[in-house]
Amino acid sequence: MAPEMASDVVSVRVPLHGTGHNLRAIKVVLHREMLRFLNDRPRMISMLLQPVLWLFVMGTGLGSLVSGAIQGVDFRTFMFPGMISMTVIMTAMFSAGSIVWDREFGFLREMLVAPVGRGAIVIGKCLGGALVATVQGVIILALAGLVSVPYDPLLMLTLLVEMFLAAFTTTAFGVTIAARMKNMQSFFGIMQMVIMPMVFLSGAMFPLANLPSWLQTLTALNPLTYAVDPLRQAVFSHLDVSPQVNAVLNPGVSWFGWQVPVPLEVGMVAGIGLVLLVAGIAQFRRTD
Numbered sequence: 001m002a003p004e005m006a007s008d009v010v011s012v013r014v015p016l017h018g019t020g021h022n023l024r025a026i027k028v029v030l031h032r033e034m035l036r037f038l039n040d041r042p043r044m045i046s047m048l049l050q051p052v053l054w055l056f057v058m059g060t061g062l063g064s065l066v067s068g069a070i071q072g073v074d075f076r077t078f079m080f081p082g083m084i085s086m087t088v089i090m091t092a093m094f095s096a097g098s099i100v101w102d103r104e105f106g107f108l109r110e111m112l113v114a115p116v117g118r119g120a121i122v123i124g125k126c127l128g129g130a131l132v133a134t135v136q137g138v139i140i141l142a143l144a145g146l147v148s149v150p151y152d153p154l155l156m157l158t159l160l161v162e163m164f165l166a167a168f169t170t171t172a173f174g175v176t177i178a179a180r181m182k183n184m185q186s187f188f189g190i191m192q193m194v195i196m197p198m199v200f201l202s203g204a205m206f207p208l209a210n211l212p213s214w215l216q217t218l219t220a221l222n223p224l225t226y227a228v229d230p231l232r233q234a235v236f237s238h239l240d241v242s243p244q245v246n247a248v249l250n251p252g253v254s255w256f257g258w259q260v261p262v263p264l265e266v267g268m269v270a271g272i273g274l275v276l277l278v279a280g281i282a283q284f285r286r287t288d
Helices: 001-005 021-038 041-066 075-104 107-112 118-141 153-178 184-200 213-221 224-237 245-251 262-285
Strands: none
Touching: 001 021, 021 075, 021 118, 021 184, 041 075, 075 118, 075 184, 075 224, 075 262, 118 245, 118 262, 153 224, 153 262, 184 245
8 A cells, every 4th residue: 555655645846946947937027017017097097197187287386486497498398307206206106005915915935935036026117117107207208399399209219218217216225115115105104204305305396496495405305306317307408508597407417516427326226226225136136
Protein backbone atom coordinates (compact mmCIF):
# COMPACT_ATOMS: atom_id res chain seq x y z
CA MET A 1 0.00 0.00 0.00
CA ALA A 2 2.78 2.40 0.87
CA PRO A 3 4.29 2.37 -2.65
CA GLU A 4 0.84 2.95 -4.21
CA MET A 5 0.15 5.89 -1.87
CA ALA A 6 3.53 7.37 -2.66
CA SER A 7 2.84 7.15 -6.39
CA ASP A 8 -0.35 9.21 -5.95
CA VAL A 9 1.51 12.18 -4.50
CA VAL A 10 1.71 15.09 -6.94
CA SER A 11 4.60 17.49 -6.57
CA VAL A 12 3.91 21.20 -6.59
CA ARG A 13 6.49 23.65 -7.86
CA VAL A 14 6.24 27.32 -6.96
CA PRO A 15 7.48 29.61 -9.76
CA LEU A 16 10.65 31.52 -9.01
CA HIS A 17 10.70 35.30 -8.77
CA GLY A 18 12.53 35.74 -12.05
CA THR A 19 12.84 38.99 -13.97
CA GLY A 20 10.46 37.84 -16.68
CA HIS A 21 7.93 36.73 -14.09
CA ASN A 22 8.04 40.10 -12.36
CA LEU A 23 7.79 41.97 -15.66
CA ARG A 24 4.60 40.06 -16.44
CA ALA A 25 3.28 40.97 -12.99
CA ILE A 26 4.03 44.66 -13.64
CA LYS A 27 2.18 44.41 -16.94
CA VAL A 28 -0.85 42.77 -15.30
CA VAL A 29 -1.09 45.39 -12.53
CA LEU A 30 -0.67 48.22 -15.05
CA HIS A 31 -3.32 46.70 -17.34
CA ARG A 32 -5.72 46.39 -14.41
CA GLU A 33 -5.27 50.08 -13.55
CA MET A 34 -6.09 51.09 -17.11
CA LEU A 35 -9.20 48.88 -17.22
CA ARG A 36 -10.39 50.24 -13.88
CA PHE A 37 -9.97 53.80 -15.15
CA LEU A 38 -11.69 53.22 -18.49
CA ASN A 39 -14.65 51.47 -16.84
CA ASP A 40 -15.18 54.22 -14.27
CA ARG A 41 -16.83 56.98 -16.28
CA PRO A 42 -18.09 59.00 -13.26
CA ARG A 43 -14.54 59.20 -11.95
CA MET A 44 -13.26 60.42 -15.31
CA ILE A 45 -15.91 63.14 -15.50
CA SER A 46 -15.52 64.28 -11.89
CA MET A 47 -11.73 64.52 -12.14
CA LEU A 48 -12.05 66.65 -15.27
CA LEU A 49 -14.81 68.94 -14.06
CA GLN A 50 -12.86 70.67 -11.27
CA PRO A 51 -9.85 71.85 -13.33
CA VAL A 52 -12.12 72.93 -16.19
CA LEU A 53 -14.15 75.04 -13.77
CA TRP A 54 -10.98 76.52 -12.25
CA LEU A 55 -9.59 77.29 -15.70
CA PHE A 56 -12.61 78.80 -17.44
CA VAL A 57 -14.61 80.21 -14.52
CA MET A 58 -12.03 81.28 -11.96
CA GLY A 59 -9.43 82.02 -14.64
CA THR A 60 -11.84 84.34 -16.44
CA GLY A 61 -12.83 86.07 -13.19
CA LEU A 62 -9.26 86.60 -12.01
CA GLY A 63 -8.20 87.64 -15.48
CA SER A 64 -10.62 90.55 -15.39
CA LEU A 65 -8.90 91.80 -12.23
CA VAL A 66 -5.32 91.62 -13.47
CA SER A 67 -5.83 92.37 -17.17
CA GLY A 68 -4.22 95.81 -16.79
CA ALA A 69 -0.99 94.36 -15.38
CA ILE A 70 -0.58 91.60 -17.98
CA GLN A 71 -1.68 93.21 -21.20
CA GLY A 72 -1.56 90.93 -24.22
CA VAL A 73 -1.87 87.68 -22.23
CA ASP A 74 -5.00 85.83 -21.20
CA PHE A 75 -4.74 84.94 -17.51
CA ARG A 76 -6.21 81.53 -18.40
CA THR A 77 -3.07 80.95 -20.46
CA PHE A 78 -1.06 81.43 -17.28
CA MET A 79 -3.35 79.06 -15.33
CA PHE A 80 -3.31 76.34 -18.01
CA PRO A 81 -0.08 74.60 -16.87
CA GLY A 82 -1.33 74.73 -13.28
CA MET A 83 -4.62 73.10 -14.23
CA ILE A 84 -2.75 70.35 -16.09
CA SER A 85 -0.68 69.67 -13.00
CA MET A 86 -3.76 69.73 -10.75
CA THR A 87 -5.54 67.20 -12.97
CA VAL A 88 -2.53 64.91 -13.09
CA ILE A 89 -1.82 65.12 -9.36
CA MET A 90 -5.41 64.52 -8.26
CA THR A 91 -5.86 61.60 -10.65
CA ALA A 92 -2.59 60.03 -9.50
CA MET A 93 -3.67 60.42 -5.88
CA PHE A 94 -6.94 58.59 -6.54
CA SER A 95 -5.08 55.83 -8.40
CA ALA A 96 -2.82 55.30 -5.40
CA GLY A 97 -5.87 55.25 -3.12
CA SER A 98 -7.21 52.17 -4.91
CA ILE A 99 -4.68 50.17 -2.88
CA VAL A 100 -6.71 50.88 0.24
CA TRP A 101 -9.86 49.84 -1.63
CA ASP A 102 -8.17 46.58 -2.67
CA ARG A 103 -7.18 45.95 0.95
CA GLU A 104 -10.75 46.44 2.19
CA PHE A 105 -12.10 43.93 -0.35
CA GLY A 106 -9.30 41.38 0.07
CA PHE A 107 -7.81 41.69 -3.39
CA LEU A 108 -4.55 43.16 -2.08
CA ARG A 109 -3.94 40.06 0.05
CA GLU A 110 -4.31 37.90 -3.05
CA MET A 111 -1.70 39.99 -4.84
CA LEU A 112 0.69 39.89 -1.88
CA VAL A 113 0.59 36.09 -1.64
CA ALA A 114 1.11 35.67 -5.38
CA PRO A 115 4.51 34.22 -6.40
CA VAL A 116 5.88 37.58 -7.54
CA GLY A 117 8.07 40.14 -5.87
CA ARG A 118 6.21 42.84 -3.99
CA GLY A 119 8.38 45.40 -5.70
CA ALA A 120 6.79 44.36 -9.01
CA ILE A 121 3.34 45.12 -7.60
CA VAL A 122 4.43 48.58 -6.46
CA ILE A 123 6.16 49.39 -9.75
CA GLY A 124 3.11 48.24 -11.71
CA LYS A 125 0.87 50.33 -9.48
CA CYS A 126 3.00 53.45 -9.87
CA LEU A 127 3.36 53.06 -13.64
CA GLY A 128 -0.36 52.35 -13.99
CA GLY A 129 -1.33 55.35 -11.86
CA ALA A 130 1.08 57.59 -13.77
CA LEU A 131 -0.25 56.41 -17.13
CA VAL A 132 -3.87 56.89 -16.07
CA ALA A 133 -3.13 60.40 -14.77
CA THR A 134 -1.27 61.29 -17.96
CA VAL A 135 -4.20 60.12 -20.10
CA GLN A 136 -6.49 62.29 -17.99
CA GLY A 137 -4.10 65.20 -18.41
CA VAL A 138 -4.12 64.75 -22.19
CA ILE A 139 -7.83 65.60 -22.17
CA ILE A 140 -7.03 68.95 -20.52
CA LEU A 141 -4.12 69.35 -22.93
CA ALA A 142 -6.58 69.10 -25.81
CA LEU A 143 -8.15 72.36 -24.59
CA ALA A 144 -4.91 74.28 -25.15
CA GLY A 145 -6.21 76.15 -28.18
CA LEU A 146 -9.10 77.59 -26.17
CA VAL A 147 -6.65 79.46 -23.92
CA SER A 148 -4.25 80.61 -26.66
CA VAL A 149 -1.65 77.86 -26.14
CA PRO A 150 -0.30 76.62 -29.50
CA TYR A 151 -0.54 72.96 -30.51
CA ASP A 152 3.16 72.78 -31.20
CA PRO A 153 4.34 69.11 -31.44
CA LEU A 154 7.52 69.76 -29.42
CA LEU A 155 5.53 71.58 -26.75
CA MET A 156 2.96 68.78 -26.53
CA LEU A 157 5.70 66.16 -26.23
CA THR A 158 7.52 68.15 -23.54
CA LEU A 159 4.31 68.58 -21.54
CA LEU A 160 3.53 64.85 -21.83
CA VAL A 161 6.92 63.86 -20.41
CA GLU A 162 6.69 66.37 -17.57
CA MET A 163 3.10 65.32 -16.81
CA PHE A 164 4.14 61.67 -16.60
CA LEU A 165 7.01 62.45 -14.20
CA ALA A 166 4.72 64.48 -11.94
CA ALA A 167 2.08 61.74 -12.03
CA PHE A 168 4.62 59.00 -11.26
CA THR A 169 6.03 60.90 -8.28
CA THR A 170 2.57 61.64 -6.89
CA THR A 171 1.46 58.03 -7.33
CA ALA A 172 4.61 56.76 -5.61
CA PHE A 173 3.94 59.14 -2.72
CA GLY A 174 0.33 57.96 -2.49
CA VAL A 175 1.34 54.30 -2.62
CA THR A 176 3.82 54.84 0.22
CA ILE A 177 1.05 56.37 2.36
CA ALA A 178 -1.61 53.85 1.30
CA ALA A 179 0.57 50.87 2.23
CA ARG A 180 -0.30 51.43 5.91
CA MET A 181 -3.84 52.76 5.58
CA LYS A 182 -6.78 50.57 6.62
CA ASN A 183 -9.69 52.55 5.16
CA MET A 184 -10.35 55.08 2.40
CA GLN A 185 -11.46 57.86 4.75
CA SER A 186 -8.12 57.91 6.55
CA PHE A 187 -6.15 57.82 3.32
CA PHE A 188 -7.98 60.66 1.60
CA GLY A 189 -8.01 62.69 4.80
CA ILE A 190 -4.22 62.52 5.00
CA MET A 191 -3.71 63.08 1.27
CA GLN A 192 -6.02 66.10 1.20
CA MET A 193 -4.23 67.53 4.22
CA VAL A 194 -0.85 67.12 2.50
CA ILE A 195 -1.55 67.52 -1.22
CA MET A 196 -3.92 70.50 -1.26
CA PRO A 197 -1.55 72.91 0.56
CA MET A 198 1.25 71.75 -1.73
CA VAL A 199 -0.90 72.44 -4.81
CA PHE A 200 -1.77 75.94 -3.59
CA LEU A 201 1.89 76.67 -2.76
CA SER A 202 3.19 75.36 -6.11
CA GLY A 203 2.31 78.44 -8.14
CA ALA A 204 -0.37 76.56 -10.05
CA MET A 205 -2.87 79.38 -9.56
CA PHE A 206 -0.76 82.47 -8.82
CA PRO A 207 2.56 83.84 -10.14
CA LEU A 208 5.68 83.27 -8.07
CA ALA A 209 6.95 86.82 -8.68
CA ASN A 210 6.90 89.52 -5.99
CA LEU A 211 5.82 87.18 -3.19
CA PRO A 212 6.54 87.92 0.48
CA SER A 213 9.77 86.33 1.66
CA TRP A 214 8.01 83.75 3.85
CA LEU A 215 5.81 82.65 0.94
CA GLN A 216 8.79 82.49 -1.39
CA THR A 217 10.50 80.18 1.09
CA LEU A 218 7.47 77.89 1.28
CA THR A 219 7.14 77.68 -2.50
CA ALA A 220 10.85 76.91 -2.85
CA LEU A 221 10.57 74.09 -0.28
CA ASN A 222 7.45 72.66 -1.92
CA PRO A 223 8.30 69.66 -4.17
CA LEU A 224 5.25 70.26 -6.38
CA THR A 225 6.65 73.67 -7.34
CA TYR A 226 9.30 71.86 -9.37
CA ALA A 227 6.61 69.87 -11.18
CA VAL A 228 4.49 72.93 -12.07
CA ASP A 229 7.28 75.34 -13.07
CA PRO A 230 8.68 73.22 -15.96
CA LEU A 231 5.17 72.97 -17.42
CA ARG A 232 4.78 76.75 -17.31
CA GLN A 233 8.28 77.35 -18.64
CA ALA A 234 7.53 75.07 -21.59
CA VAL A 235 4.24 76.86 -22.37
CA PHE A 236 5.69 80.38 -22.12
CA SER A 237 8.65 79.45 -24.28
CA HIS A 238 6.14 79.04 -27.13
CA LEU A 239 4.27 82.30 -26.48
CA ASP A 240 5.00 85.74 -27.85
CA VAL A 241 4.94 87.88 -24.70
CA SER A 242 6.92 90.90 -23.62
CA PRO A 243 9.85 90.47 -21.20
CA GLN A 244 7.96 92.48 -18.60
CA VAL A 245 4.90 90.20 -18.69
CA ASN A 246 7.12 87.11 -18.75
CA ALA A 247 8.93 88.36 -15.63
CA VAL A 248 5.59 88.73 -13.83
CA LEU A 249 3.88 85.50 -14.89
CA ASN A 250 6.84 83.22 -15.47
CA PRO A 251 9.72 84.21 -13.18
CA GLY A 252 10.82 80.64 -12.46
CA VAL A 253 12.05 79.33 -9.13
CA SER A 254 14.98 81.03 -7.43
CA TRP A 255 17.35 79.90 -4.69
CA PHE A 256 18.98 82.94 -3.05
CA GLY A 257 18.73 84.91 -6.30
CA TRP A 258 19.84 82.03 -8.57
CA GLN A 259 17.16 80.79 -10.97
CA VAL A 260 16.85 77.03 -10.94
CA PRO A 261 17.20 75.63 -14.50
CA VAL A 262 14.38 73.48 -15.87
CA PRO A 263 16.55 70.34 -16.35
CA LEU A 264 17.45 70.45 -12.66
CA GLU A 265 13.77 70.83 -11.72
CA VAL A 266 12.81 67.85 -13.89
CA GLY A 267 15.69 65.84 -12.44
CA MET A 268 14.55 66.67 -8.91
CA VAL A 269 11.01 65.47 -9.65
CA ALA A 270 12.35 62.24 -11.17
CA GLY A 271 14.74 61.73 -8.24
CA ILE A 272 12.00 62.28 -5.65
CA GLY A 273 9.82 59.82 -7.55
CA LEU A 274 12.52 57.13 -7.44
CA VAL A 275 13.10 57.70 -3.71
CA LEU A 276 9.37 57.42 -3.04
CA LEU A 277 9.19 54.28 -5.18
CA VAL A 278 11.90 52.65 -3.07
CA ALA A 279 10.08 53.78 0.09
CA GLY A 280 6.82 52.32 -1.24
CA ILE A 281 8.48 48.97 -1.98
CA ALA A 282 9.96 48.93 1.52
CA GLN A 283 6.52 49.63 3.02
CA PHE A 284 4.94 46.80 1.04
CA ARG A 285 7.61 44.34 2.13
CA ARG A 286 6.58 45.03 5.72
CA THR A 287 2.85 44.76 4.93
CA ASP A 288 1.06 41.64 6.09
